[in-house]
Amino acid sequence: MERTILKNLHGWQNSKYRRPLFLQGVSRSGKTWVLKEFGKRCYKNTVYISFRDHEEYRQFFAAPEVFDANRILQNLMLSAGQRIVPEKTLLILDDIQDCPQAADALEVFYEQAPQFHIACAGTPLRRTLPIGKINVMELGPMTFTEVLKADGSEELAEYIENVDSLLPVHELWFQLLTEKLKIYFVTGGMPEAVYTWIKKRDVDALQGILSQIAGIYEHEFAAYTEQKTFPKALNIWRSIPLQLARENKKFFYRLVKEGARAREYEEALNWLSDTRYIRKLYRSHVPGVPLSAFDDMSSFRVYLPDVGILRRMSQIPPSAFKEGTRLFTEGNGALAENYILSSLSEQFNSTPRYWSKNNPFHEVDFILQRREDIIPAEVNAAARREGLGMKRYEEEFGEKLKLHIHFSMENLKFEGKTLNIPLFLADSAEKLIDVVLS
Numbered sequence: 001m002e003r004t005i006l007k008n009l010h011g012w013q014n015s016k017y018r019r020p021l022f023l024q025g026v027s028r029s030g031k032t033w034v035l036k037e038f039g040k041r042c043y044k045n046t047v048y049i050s051f052r053d054h055e056e057y058r059q060f061f062a063a064p065e066v067f068d069a070n071r072i073l074q075n076l077m078l079s080a081g082q083r084i085v086p087e088k089t090l091l092i093l094d095d096i097q098d099c100p101q102a103a104d105a106l107e108v109f110y111e112q113a114p115q116f117h118i119a120c121a122g123t124p125l126r127r128t129l130p131i132g133k134i135n136v137m138e139l140g141p142m143t144f145t146e147v148l149k150a151d152g153s154e155e156l157a158e159y160i161e162n163v164d165s166l167l168p169v170h171e172l173w174f175q176l177l178t179e180k181l182k183i184y185f186v187t188g189g190m191p192e193a194v195y196t197w198i199k200k201r202d203v204d205a206l207q208g209i210l211s212q213i214a215g216i217y218e219h220e221f222a223a224y225t226e227q228k229t230f231p232k233a234l235n236i237w238r239s240i241p242l243q244l245a246r247e248n249k250k251f252f253y254r255l256v257k258e259g260a261r262a263r264e265y266e267e268a269l270n271w272l273s274d275t276r277y278i279r280k281l282y283r284s285h286v287p288g289v290p291l292s293a294f295d296d297m298s299s300f301r302v303y304l305p306d307v308g309i310l311r312r313m314s315q316i317p318p319s320a321f322k323e324g325t326r327l328f329t330e331g332n333g334a335l336a337e338n339y340i341l342s343s344l345s346e347q348f349n350s351t352p353r354y355w356s357k358n359n360p361f362h363e364v365d366f367i368l369q370r371r372e373d374i375i376p377a378e379v380n381a382a383a384r385r386e387g388l389g390m391k392r393y394e395e396e397f398g399e400k401l402k403l404h405i406h407f408s409m410e411n412l413k414f415e416g417k418t419l420n421i422p423l424f425l426a427d428s429a430e431k432l433i434d435v436v437l438s
Contacts, residue, residue: 001150001191003030005139009038012135013117020106021119022096022129025139026276026305027220028213030191031121032094034139039090043117047082051102052095061101069112072105086115096122097224107133123224123275140276141189141306143346144339145427148180151198156180163428166419166435168411177424178409185327185335186318188308189342203318210312217277225271232268235260237277240302241314244334248361250283251302262298269302279303279341284353284367287374287397291350291367301354307339325409328381328423336381336423337365340407343426344368344377352377355393362392368405370433377405381423403436405429 005023012018023031039046049057060075061067076091077084084091096102102120107130109118129136142150148157156177169177186206187197193209196202221233239256243249253260273280283299284291304310311327314334320326328336344352348368355376356363364387366377376393390404406420412432413420419436421429 003034006038013042019135020109021135023121023137023139024124027123028190029139029141031139035092035119035121043090044088046090047080047084048092050094051099058099061099061105064101064104067105067108069108091118093120096120100125126274142194143427144184147184147194150194160428166414181424182321182327185307186321188306190306193308210308214309229268232265233272236269240304245331247332249301251300282353284355287367289372291353291369303338303341307335310338311335325382333379333381337379340379340426347430362389364389364393373402375403379407
């Protein structure tokens, strides 16, 4: 599999500003494989340490007040039976959430042993990291474009990566990309699920892997939260398909459990968000720069990290593949919105928001920030129909509006201020926006 982040890791290796690296992201997204593959390609040898599989390594980081980089490196070399050579060896510290003290040691490595190349991986830690002393990268599930490459459709992936005009997609390519996108909605982007489908083409095996990943997540909820937090995190997680199937996708605590209140579930919800098991999308009451300055903290939506897991948890069968646009429109377009959010989050530094207004109710699915521009975007998977929410948005903020986006299954087109992007070109949204605004 060819992950885009490998290019970023190569840049980290050669940077004169290189610091110890923390590769964070949701569990099962492929962090371990990426770092091992990077080590195989770019270093003479790789020393791999897993704090989950080998608890004995944790003892070397047990006393942060006496951290010494050379002592730690010496202990790791003796235990692993391998040399750790400056510039030649990649030292991987995996599952760092099982030894948070190792994250504290990254600052010591930066200050005392900057010549060593050290990368750690894990789910994001709910503690202060030594920002300025480490480099941080994030890895999510495989994008649609990455899955195309893994499945042998390099030409289609290359087309998506290199699109640089607003010309309509040729009919044949349109059909091929639509078919491949349906498959992506079935498999999702979790590397194990993608690998299983590519190697076996077995629907039952694919379903089993997606169920297994969801089950592993629930096990991790129990392992990494307090006893009182676990059932609340589990109830929130299991409620998400129902939350997203509603026309108004705002998160409601009463759908988690009858009588539930924000003050009871807020800690569990924030833990799920911080550790990337969910994606939390705040409402923006006024579209301004920066987006975060206008968050309504009491209104938000919650999505899953992967469209395949959402499909499995929503009990939408893989056979929906043959039913026209069902995968794109099922559950009020929940799968399509989850997919678009994942794609946009890979491209824009600022997390998207959504906009809504009551009396009467109107909403716009996503609000994006591109430099000083705020760009609204809707997902109308069945066709390119401008919704009432977008019309209301234009009435209120039209004087500042340069462009708005519709993600649909109609062809690439730009008319007036409307850029229609086919769902299968979502990974090129930022590039297409640049084409329009330039």
